[in-house]
Amino acid sequence: MRANGLFGRRASRRRFLAGAGAAGLGWGGLLLAGCGDDEGPGRSPTAPPGDASPGATPTSPPEADIPKDGILRLRQTAPWSSINPWKGLDSGLTWGFYVFDHLFYTPLDTLKPELFLATSLEQPEPTRIIFKLGEGYFHDKPPVNGRRVTARDVKASYETSIKQPGVSTTTFMTQVFAGIDVPDDETVIVKLNAPDAWAFTSTALGGVITGSIIPEEICAQPDFMDRDIIGSGRFVFEGHESGTNFRLRRFEKWRVPGEPWLAGMRWFLIQEQAQALAAFSAQDIDTVGLANVLERDQLVQRHGKDIEIDSDLSRSVWVILTRADGRWADPRARKAVNLAIDRDQIIEVMTFGEGVKSGVMPPAFASVSLSEQELSQTLWKFDPAQAKQLLAQAGFDTTQPIEIKVAALGDNFSKFAQAVAAQLEKNLGVKTNIVTEDFGTWLQKSLYGSEYKDLIVFPTLAYDEPTPYLLPYQKDIGGRPNWARFFDDELDQMIARARTIMDDEQRFEALKEVQRKAIEKVAPLFPVYVPRSFAAYWYWVKGRITGRGSYGLFNGRVYIDKRR
């Protein structure tokens, strides 16, 4: 049995090697849409220029006036060990956004699918979804040689990708997804084992990697993609140098006439943040992700109106996970930990005040998040006196230190662990002990294998849909028992029931009820905050879409125009 991918294969080793919270290429790509998911923003003395409101779409001049000869130059933060999209998260996401086409994608602001290659989507019954394909062609390279995309390619792509050990598939893809029928070249019929209201999200049929349309000839020999990438997306893969410095060029037969407005994209390996800032200032790259608000202010001071800063709230939530067994079996002990956490202070320490408190759902998912007012009275409540009382009532042995496990993945990880430790020591009067582990051990053994004694702290990945954030509250996390050993039938049933409610409003309300119940039962996962991320652009990078999550990366209307 497979598991859902709260983590999947993180970009973490890349980050470890990059030595900073800077994003990897896939994440570097995310900066294009200003929907970064990285930790590390800082204080903002003034409102950031170009601050994006959710769902912001650009207004462009008439298409005839738009120069289409620009090459967008981006940063790559670490070399890839493979360019094969089925062997790495970075390659899977990057080629998914730029080189492969998809049937559709669901932006996080509306949570409703927007059609790409598919020209129609019907769901005649809850377990059958019919897509009609539009006209699309593969890139003109052997063995595909520019032939038309057919329904068989779509079938092969979905069915093969989920069998790859390097692809983070989800419970939906392994348990709900039953297969694809292709009655003709233009019709794709997806069969489901059970109704699922989240079938169109990015962890289901709308996955960037699992939904990438790859020629069936290549699906039959996946190792082909160790050498070359052939898709039907808006850019053609041109080449690379040992997993670095990728080059893409415009696909002239892209299904949207006239697009993309960029002639190509180039990535440059730049591992050090200082070097990335220098390259940006020297105009060698067009955009750079900023590690904190100090960098943002410095760049604004240096370059003034020549640059624009996009900012967005991350969907990567920093969380504290206690155990739910042993001395943590008593909910009062767990609640004491949550009451002892001063979220405002942690936000100040971690982000210079440029973050916001998060509920079970990050605030980016406005339609399913609980209100700030409600959370202030429940999850976010800070009351050290009550915390100490509860701990005493639970008979918690305070002579034993609380162990906090954290991955060795850079400054922010250890800083967060230290901030949590300091607050527990101060507000609960207990000793703490921080244990740092290399990422592989931490992820596979400590988190997934539940080999932690008291607490484990981490940031979740950033998702374009709400359901992955509920995974830690379920009894079964994709074939593994709950990491915290938290087994609650009622919550499980509520989450499962929500999946079957096809009406959006009712389903969103059901999700809110799940969150209320998780808080009421003192489920052991305590979301703390989400940071605000910043990216700087030279003024000539135009047509960016912000606030719609990864959807903005499918935007073919980014262009370079040095005219003021």
Place this chain on the structure above:
Amino acid sequence: MRQYALRRLAYLPLIAALVSVITFFTLRLPWAGDPVTYMSTQNTTVEDQERLRRELGLDKPVAVQFGLWLGDVLRGDFGETFRGRQPVLDEVLRRFPATLEIMVLSLGFTVLFGVTFGVISAVRQDSVADYGLRVFAVFGQSVPDFFLLILLIVLPSMWWNYSHPIGGHVSIFEDPVRNLRLYVPPTLLLAVGGSALMMRVTRSAMLEVLRQDYIRTARAKGLGSYAVVVRHGLRNALIPIITLAGNYLVALFFGAVILEQVFSINGLGQFFLVSAAQRDFPVMQFLVLYSALVVMGLNLVVDLSYALIDPRIKYT
């Protein structure tokens, strides 16, 4: 001397074999880290892991794995990388020019500045120049390489919005200007620590030589300063300098990792670092073997060069 060299060369395969055995078996100790674990995602099943282990040949007994690996190596096949499934040798050869250039330039600058400053410092002992150069030596040995390299990025950017070329290695034959812009400034800085040490060694060796009777004789004969200092003095002070240069070259191979990381040059140092982090055994085995051979080869060259520099040294 030929016999000596042949005898030393005969040791090479023996030591290489010993290093290979130690590396191979050490990497497979339980606490060294399992590559399959590092390649696993949350949804990788036990069956997936077993399949992966079979594909990578890690399911066989370690002795069998070693036998297979050794057989391949003897045929010139160093295997494929675990992650990218690319031939290890190809991946190494692709990255080799970048690392070689870093090593050659750094060593060149180290010797150039270290020896020159050392000689000046010795010849002008207790002068302002001597004091100045000794301060440089203390500074050079105290400041970490990575700090200087970061300053090299930050300061020109702040002052002139300058950035060194991005995009990694470019051959000197393809684009000499870009190549030199990329490599000269950082290798100059990388050489600071080494040249400081070399300056001190050169200075003390030269001071000792310059007090010898034959130097006094040379001066008494009316030889010019250049001939006295360089031909008679420096030549006799070369042995510790060459020993140090040999050791420094070995250290440089690993020092290049920092430079490659900071300046994003995808060379052998990076490759080794990434492979070690991912427990890519074939790469680690190759690079340890390669390092051992390079170290032994360099030591041999250094030892043989003693006899060329000093006729009194004879190898039998």
